[in-house]
Amino acid sequence: MNEFWSDIVNFLSSEKVWGLTRAIILIVIGIVIAKLVSTTLEKLSSNKMDNHRVMLLKRGSYYLVLILFLISALNELGFNLSVLLGAAGVFTVAIGFASQTSASNLISGLFLVAERPFTVGDVIRVGTTTGEVLSIDLLSVKLRTFDNLFVRIPNESLIKSEVTTLSRFPIRRLDVLVGVAYKEDLKKVRAVLDEVANKNPLCLEEPKPLYIFQGFGESSLDIQYSVWAKREKFIELKNSIHEEIKNAFDEQGIEIPFPHRTLYTGNDTKPFPVETIKNKQSD
């Protein structure tokens, strides 16, 4: 019995247990310091950076401090760190091959964060998907489309494809395409369009509306009339200005033609000859 007790005492006083205790203490201290460092950094940077960067900084500093303490703890336990790191390197290569897509997304995610083409809350268009950015994560970007669907887009495809940020600048241009009949006076049409834009309070006075004659179309004179609006009022302007242009054209007797075909018989004045044949079968 005495031997058993002395064994235990010997074991407890041995270097191994002492090392283990130190390792545990290091890890606990590490967690506390990591938490402290990350919260301090978060507080210091919260009014200088946007939410996304603050979150990244917080997480990054937390894990960096924690890993440093973990390595010291392993050192205390008697692990040979160079061997351990070498093993980790081989392991990483294996994992890398196995999870090529995820790794590619991860690297793309880092580039995306560094390049900052958009931030959380921006409205972006990727391919045919348009939506508000909910979060930019390491593997993917999450969007909420305007019909309230949740879309996850892998970072890799964002890096590769064209991304349009709709909410970058405070003003946007709306291109109104309108065709008028060949008989209309283009000067009058232009004056009517200017009047409509002038009366609409959503349409910016400056930059001035842009009038472009697009060409002689099949059934109409094609005109592009571009007006500027505050970004948030874009849809409202799109709805109101089309309606107002239609009303103003109706009021001024300006025709918006639909595609039509004129059959020409080679003679300006005579109508197209139409003949009805009766009792065709009896002939």
Add this chain to the structure above:
Amino acid sequence: MTDETHKQSSWWGSFKLEIEQNKEWHLGPLKLIVRRLKSEWQVAHETADDFENLNTPLNSPLNSPLNTPLNSPWEINNTEQLPETLDNNSRYILHDTTGQLIITPQLADRPIISRPHMPFNLAAGEEITLYVSSSLWLELAIGSTPSKVLKSIAIQRLSDTWFGPSTLEGELCYASTTHCRLNLEDLPKRSYKAITPVLIRNQSKTTLLIERLNLPTPLLSLYASSNGQLWTPQVTLTREKDGDMAELKIDNHPPEDVGIMEKISDAHNEADSSVLFRAFNTVFS
């Protein structure tokens, strides 16, 4: 102050409403009806479009609504009409026993851009005073100290505009519906608009072409003269010698040559100092 004194002097201030009483304001293009019910206030308003625009001739007939003489430009009536007949209706539930409605005129929360009737050149070393008239907003509040703000209503719907060197750089502003004038007499005096004297000094060696002027209304406070006309302090814009910067100075008192004035409302944003420096192309264009 009672209703009666306000009826004679101004359309703003404090008004007392009994339960189930309506009050109606006709103020330029704005029609506003406020109705007090038991623990509820209803506000309805409507703004006439096309009330005035930039193309109004300088000397339009005096009997037109545009040039109503300043002594009777507004009306306050007690009415039986229910607010539901107007475009914008809102209801506010609050337990108020005072029946006090406080109406405060306010300037726009964005800068206002105005143009002279025709662009003009200001020769090197010259200075000129322009008079700019800017449309106002009404702030409705209920009860005495502290009063609860219900909403802010634009008396006139102003068109948005962009002011800046490009579509990337610049700020969103409101476009003024009236031209700025070189003579104060030419400026239509309206009770629902505030007048700002803008002194422009050209200290550079080149001529300054003035096509549009950016009036920093969010930095201006509002004063009323004894005849009910609203004024803001004078703004001095100086084009510096090097030509790239403009100095913007806002007086901390109302214009002196107009008479005794009473302060009506504070500026939206207090400027850090009375003298600001801005890039030249953010003030003139």
